[in-house]
Every structure is written in C-alpha cells, then in structure tokens.
Amino acid sequence: MLTFYHSPNSRSTTILALLHELGATDRVAIRRVDILRQDGTGARDPANPHPEGKVPFLTDGADWVRERGAIVAYLCERFPEAGLAPMPGEPLRGRFLSWLSYYQGVMEPVVVGQVMGIDHPAFYATFRDTACMAERLAEALRAGPYLLGERFSAADLLLHSPFAWFPQMCPDVPEIKDWVARCAARPANEWARVQDAGGPELPAEPA
Ligand SMILES: N[C@@H](CCC(=O)N[C@@H](CS)C(=O)NCC(=O)O)C(=O)O
Numbered sequence: 001m002l003t004f005y006h007s008p009n010s011r012s013t014t015i016l017a018l019l020h021e022l023g024a025t026d027r028v029a030i031r032r033v034d035i036l037r038q039d040g041t042g043a044r045d046p047a048n049p050h051p052e053g054k055v056p057f058l059t060d061g062a063d064w065v066r067e068r069g070a071i072v073a074y075l076c077e078r079f080p081e082a083g084l085a086p087m088p089g090e091p092l093r094g095r096f097l098s099w100l101s102y103y104q105g106v107m108e109p110v111v112v113g114q115v116m117g118i119d120h121p122a123f124y125a126t127f128r129d130t131a132c133m134a135e136r137l138a139e140a141l142r143a144g145p146y147l148l149g150e151r152f153s154a155a156d157l158l159l160h161s162p163f164a165w166f167p168q169m170c171p172d173v174p175e176i177k178d179w180v181a182r183c184a185a186r187p188a189n190e191w192a193r194v195q196d197a198g199g200p201e202l203p204a205e206p207a
C-alpha cells in the first residue's frame with residue numbers, strides 16, 4: 001500500500017496536487033505530519049519515517065521514495081491511466097525524466113542559491129546561473145505551452161512550483177510567467193491549497 005507523508009504548505013503540497021491530477025487521492029493513504037520549518041515553528045514528527053524528518057515522503061510496503069522528482073516519476077508510473085507522464089517506450093520519456101532530474105539537480109540549487117546570495121565560480125560551473133536556467137525553461141516553452149510541448153505533464157507541476165510559491169523568484173520572461181500562471185490555475189493546485197488551508201479531511205486510508 002502506498003502511504004504519502006504530507007505537511008500543509010510545504011514542498012509536499014506539489015505531491016498532494018499531483019495525487020489529485022492522477023485521480024489517486026482515495027488510492028493512497030495520506031498522512032499529515034508536522035515538520036520543523038525554517039521560521040523555527042513546528043517540530044520533527046516521529047510519525048514521519050523520512051530519514052531526516054522531511055516531506056514529501058512516500059512508502060510502498062517496505063520500500064520508500066524520497067525527493068519530489070523521484071516521487072513524481074514513481075506515482076505517474078503507478079497511475080499511468082491519468083496520462084501525466086510519457087511511459088517507458090513512449091515519445092518524450094527522456095525529456096520528461098530529464099526535467100524531473102533537472103529540477104532536483106539544478107533548478108532547486110540555483111533558486112535556493114539565489115535566495116542565499118551565493119556568488120561563487122564553482123557554484124556557477126556546477127549548476128550555471130538563473131539566466132541560464134530561465135533560458136532552458138523559455139526555449140522549451142517557446143515550442144509549446146508546456147515543457148513537453150502541447151502536453152501538460154507532471155514535469156510542469158513540479159518545475160513551476162517554486163515560482164508559484166515565490167513569485168519574486170520567477171524570471172521576468174513572458175513565456176515563463178504565462179506558463180507559471182497556466183499551471184498554478186489548474187484545479188488540482190486549487191484543491192491542494194484548499195486542503196492545506198484546513199479543507200475537508202482527507203481519507204486516512206484508501207477506500
Ligand atoms: N529535496 C527535497 C526537499 C524536501 C524538503 O526540504 N522539505 C521541507 C519542507 S518544504 C522539509 O521537510 N523540511 C523539514 C526539515 O528540514 O526538517 C525534495 O524536493 O523532496
């Protein structure tokens with residue numbers, strides 16, 4: 001059985017929205033847990049099995065998945081009928097996986113580095129800079145409304161998320177701003193926001 005550990009208004013909100021996009025909110029046990037937040041509120045929750053007490057975290061029986069990119073890929077494969085990702089052997093599978101890894105390996109460090117004011121040649125050599133990141137996104141979005149072209153995918157859900165949460169971090173590039181607005185307006189994101197604001201209780205166990 002899949003169990004998803006979630007804390008409202010955190011990185012795991014993206015996964016909550018993904019479960020809604022996948023039509024899987026009643027097929028995964030969703031456990032709300034506390035986390036230690038950067039403003040000092042909250043605390044590590046002993047009910048969360050993540051090795052560092054973070055969210056999101058997904059368990060599947062004795063197996064587990066951490067990091068949003070991996071969780072996105074895992075859930076999309078588990079619920080392929082939703083069409084949120086090209087499956088193995090389908091066109092654009094490579095680009096889809098690349099965007100998920102680009103998010104984890106490059107985008108998040110670049111965005112956090114920008115917030116922290118990191119300015120170091122080794123940082124730029126490893127990750128490049130915000131202008132380069134913006135150009136990678138914009139060149140994909142010039143070819144279509146979404147990262148894979150005409151098709152919305154879970155990669156859009158993941159990669160737009162930091163800019164939806166922190167609009168001041170969004171590159172001032174029309175293609176990117178329009179894409180962020182397009183993704184943020186999806187009903188699944190609104191549904192997740194309502195849940196996180198104390199909306200109706202989620203089922204604790206799948207039906
Ligand atoms: N790279 C991880 C980051 C996870 C992460 O840092 N989550 C934050 C919430 S936004 C957290 O759980 N913080 C609690 C802590 O650091 O103890 C991912 O994308 O899944």
